[in-house]
Amino acid sequence: MIFYGGINIQPRNDMNVILVDVNEVIESKLVLSEHRAKHIVKVLKSDIGDTVKLGIINGNLGEGTIISINRKYPFCVEIDTVFDLLPPIKPQIDLLLALPRPIMLKRIFSQAASLGVGTFHITNANRVEKSFWEAGLLQPNEYMQHLVQGLEQAVDTVVPNVVFHRRFKPFVEDYIPQISEKYSHLVFAHPDSQQRLHNIFMTQPGKILLAIGPEGGWVDFEVEKFQEYGFCGFTIGGRILKVDTAVINIHGRIMAELERLG
């Protein structure tokens, strides 16, 4: 069950679609308040009769016609809705991350959701600081808003799955074998590798699981485990990148390979 209506964030000018929970729509009518109503009033500056782009979280895209509007605090907008468009197809990329610093994970959640990710697998690793596991951000009602923000940026509705794995070894040894069949490629970024992505993706791939390590990289034990369980290492060159930069950059590199082969 996704809870969205109560999240109190400031209106943003990067909201290219307004997402709502399916339970908020009653007989095609929708009443928005708080930040989403404020967005319509202050950023879109919409009036009665205007249309706004809408989407149902994990459902269709569509639009709404404004039938009443309260421009003052507490903002309130009443909308007549139609949801008749399928959301865009997700890129077939799942991400496997060593748990990053919470402030970085927030950015990764929204930026990677805007690029399109099916599932985030977030694991422990030797170079993950233990305190990161105590972060409030690991609660669904905390991280959901960052995912939704990325979807609202990209005009998508389908929320990525997020799965946390607090122990690296059982994750790779027991869990990965259960899911690896659905991927055509398991790859992990590793500066010591000689392999380039364009040599790994030679024919049109299926789903891809892309693993990116913590600051400081995977340790030898982790690299060996990945190799043992079917992951192929690759390098993007000698420059050391922050985790968020690496995620966004490598997502682009893999998409370039997929589009070329597609």
Next chain:
Amino acid sequence: MIFYGGINIQPRNDMNVILVDVNEVIESKLVLSEHRAKHIVKVLKSDIGDTVKLGIINGNLGEGTIISINRKYPFCVEIDTVFDLLPPIKPQIDLLLALPRPIMLKRIFSQAASLGVGTFHITNANRVEKSFWEAGLLQPNEYMQHLVQGLEQAVDTVVPNVVFHRRFKPFVEDYIPQISEKYSHLVFAHPDSQQRLHNIFMTQPGKILLAIGPEGGWVDFEVEKFQEYGFCGFTIGGRILKVDTAVINIHGRIMAELERLG
């Protein structure tokens, strides 16, 4: 003249090389104070006799042996240096950006510098907010620290050039023709284009000028001007991205094309 010694920023654990100004090195001796000394004391936890990775801004990489250290405020570290390594070769990508919001431009400066950019051309555009041109960040002593931060992340020394162009039309009509000869490809991201990057880069390219628009995109007039002056539009699909996400992602896509053809 690059001024770096006086920049007061907190020690960061993403400083994979410590950069210094050439004038700070006197007869191979270097005395560090403030944030760089603090980094050696608090993050690297180095001792006398230990070596640290160093680089001269716009010069060679090398290393230093610590010969004295003051672990308390005001931190101070004396180092014997050797600079005998060439910095990495830059990717042959220059960026042309519509001036972004200052907080976003900071992130772009450090992230794009970590990925490797030769020159940033930053122009006005119809959808650039006028107030952005008043930002303190446009001063070299302000933006330099963000570029240097990206270089220290990536272990590079060569600072990207930054050129601001406050009027779009003369920039494209008069300035671009003066520099366009040195590029094999001028490309601009444009969602209405049908062209994909892998169709634009068919043979090993030379230098590339990559243009990325403001939030909301280029207006028709700007698109027409780019086309008139030799730019080729391309799309990365229907998802709307933030400018910083687009810069980092498309840099990766172009690098994927270059590496495949290289």
